[in-house]
Amino acid sequence: MEFKPTIGLEIHVELKTKIKMFCDCLNNPEEKIPNTNICPICLAHPGTLPVINKKALRQVITVGLALNSEIPEYSKFDRKNYFYPDLPKGYQISQYDMPLCKGGELSLFLSNDSEEVKKKMKITRVHLEEDTGKLIHSVDGESTLIDFNRAGVPLMELVTEPVIHSGKEARLFAQGLQLLLRTLGVSEADMEKGQMRCEVNISLAKDEKLGTKVEIKNLNSFRAVEKSIDFEIQRQKGVLEKGEKVVQETRGWDAEKEITYSQRLKEEAQDYRYFPEPDLPRLHIYSEDKSDGLFNLEEIKKQIPELPWERKERITKSYVFLKNINLLIQDEKLMNFFEQVVGEFDSIGLVNKEKAVNLAFNYLTSDLKGLMESGLITWEKLKITPQCFSQLIILLFEDKISSRAGKDILAEMVKKGGKPEAIIKSKRLEKISDVSKLEPIILEIMKNNPKTIEDYKKGKENALQFLVGQAMAKTRGAADPKLLERLFKEQLS
Ligand SMILES: [Zn+2]
Numbered sequence: 001m002e003f004k005p006t007i008g009l010e011i012h013v014e015l016k017t018k019i020k021m022f023c024d025c026l027n028n029p030e031e032k033i034p035n036t037n038i039c040p041i042c043l044a045h046p047g048t049l050p051v052i053n054k055k056a057l058r059q060v061i062t063v064g065l066a067l068n069s070e071i072p073e074y075s076k077f078d079r080k081n082y083f084y085p086d087l088p089k090g091y092q093i094s095q096y097d098m099p100l101c102k103g104g105e106l107s108l109f110l111s112n113d114s115e116e117v118k119k120k121m122k123i124t125r126v127h128l129e130e131d132t133g134k135l136i137h138s139v140d141g142e143s144t145l146i147d148f149n150r151a152g153v154p155l156m157e158l159v160t161e162p163v164i165h166s167g168k169e170a171r172l173f174a175q176g177l178q179l180l181l182r183t184l185g186v187s188e189a190d191m192e193k194g195q196m197r198c199e200v201n202i203s204l205a206k207d208e209k210l211g212t213k214v215e216i217k218n219l220n221s222f223r224a225v226e227k228s229i230d231f232e233i234q235r236q237k238g239v240l241e242k243g244e245k246v247v248q249e250t251r252g253w254d255a256e257k258e259i260t261y262s263q264r265l266k267e268e269a270q271d272y273r274y275f276p277e278p279d280l281p282r283l284h285i286y287s288e289d290k291s292d293g294l295f296n297l298e299e300i301k302k303q304i305p306e307l308p309w310e311r312k313e314r315i316t317k318s319y320v321f322l323k324n325i326n327l328l329i330q331d332e333k334l335m336n337f338f339e340q341v342v343g344e345f346d347s348i349g350l351v352n353k354e355k356a357v358n359l360a361f362n363y364l365t366s367d368l369k370g371l372m373e374s375g376l377i378t379w380e381k382l383k384i385t386p387q388c389f390s391q392l393i394i395l396l397f398e399d400k401i402s403s404r405a406g407k408d409i410l411a412e413m414v415k416k417g418g419k420p421e422a423i424i425k426s427k428r429l430e431k432i433s434d435v436s437k438l439e440p441i442i443l444e445i446m447k448n449n450p451k452t453i454e455d456y457k458k459g460k461e462n463a464l465q466f467l468v469g470q471a472m473a474k475t476r477g478a479a480d481p482k483l484l485e486r487l488f489k490e491q492l493s
Pocket residue numbers: 020023024025037038039040041042043152
């Protein structure tokens with residue numbers, strides 16, 4: 001009988017609020033100067049009192065409603081007592097037995113596999129707490145500095161049931177959650193920046209009982225989530241097959257070697273001595289009859305935008321001809337751009353829209369996405385408008401420019417803006433399909449490359465490709481390579 005892995009996730013997310021959770025210091029993850037956004041409250045000076053940021057409560061409730069969680073009428077904050085140098089109070093304000101959201105589920109909607117898309121992963125709870133400061137260790141290991149800019153930033157924690165069974169499922173869950181958080185505008189949830197942090201609990205067992213749990217921490221990319229789980233499944237299997245026991249411990253992830261390593265053995269379950277936070281009132285979230293409470297859930301529900309899985313369904317139905325639609329779906333900003341471009345096609349009543357949509361899809365998911373991923377351009381600095389992008393696609397679609405010219409124009413518009421027609425004119429990129437304009441170029445290239453012509457006549461096929469390449473360069477990609485090939489062959493026969 002095979003060992004079955006059982007995995008649960010704990011995901012922490014920094015919320016995108018203007019101010020911190022319990023004071024009015026700025027919540028600015030981009031702040032570079034340490035200890036700038038601090039005050040007596042988030043530094044825990046004696047006698048200071050926390051004040052709840054209602055926006056953060058609302059954001060977590062919004063996430064809960066989108067995940068179909070139950071939002072209890074009452075909630076509260078609790079003190080979690082533990083000592084760590086980056087925690088100024090000596091305790092963390094968190095939530096213990098009355099979280100803001102109970103239950104809920106998230107499907108693996110980003111999968112390409114329709115069976116996997118239907119899988120709904122059960123969520124245990126979503127609650128709100130405050131983030132800690134950051135420890136910065138010196139290179140020589142001699143000293144440690146503390147930056148409290150992050151201390152007191154609203155932190156959402158989501159815990160899943162142990163319902164995940166592979167690294168891929170865990171990755172799809174985390175990616176889906178990130179997209180949801182971005183769609184709801186509650187967090188950028190960028191893993192590389194630590195705005196979203198995943199911890200994995202994993203155990204292997206042959207029967208329905210759960211095996212010994214191992215925890216993996218410090219996973220700062222989706223790849224790390226998937227790969228660390230896959231590695232850990234194999235490692236634990238190896239241990240169990242030898243008849244040995246898995247040690248209950250916390251392991252780290254070495255992204256370079258792609259292995260997990262032992263960090264520390266699990267001490268006895270820590271006693272955090274949770275008790276209701278005496279400095280904060282109990283929260284009356286809402287009342288069924290709407291007579292009282294902090295929020296009106298119906299009103300929050302109304303403001304929830306189209307959710308990413310709903311969007312995927314709509315787009316898939318509208319554009320059945322598009323292959324690998326996830327390339328668009330998983331990138332919210334690219335998806336928004338695509339919809340605006342298609343809107344432009346509609347507004348001019350383009351005929352044969354399917355072909356143009358396909359072309360736009362390809363240029364967006366390969367060329368534009370490529371430029372984004374190379375780090376040469378960011379969405380904030382992007383100069384091209386959906387309107388100009390759609391004009392470029394139409395020029396390609398109507399065969400007025402070559403695809404090579406299309407790529408050059410796109411790169412130019414992305415960086416500097418401008419209308420495609422104007423760039424074509426200034427760079428003389430119109431497609432040359434006029435044979436009389438190409439003939440002199442062909443004759444000149446033949447005159448300059450007698451050796452290549454000899455080679456071609458001896459039967460070397462790639463000699464022809466070389467000549468075509470020369471002509472393409474001469475016309476700056478404006479000629480049709482098929483036409484050039486034909487013209488060369490005519491001359492050489
Ligand atoms: Zn503060």
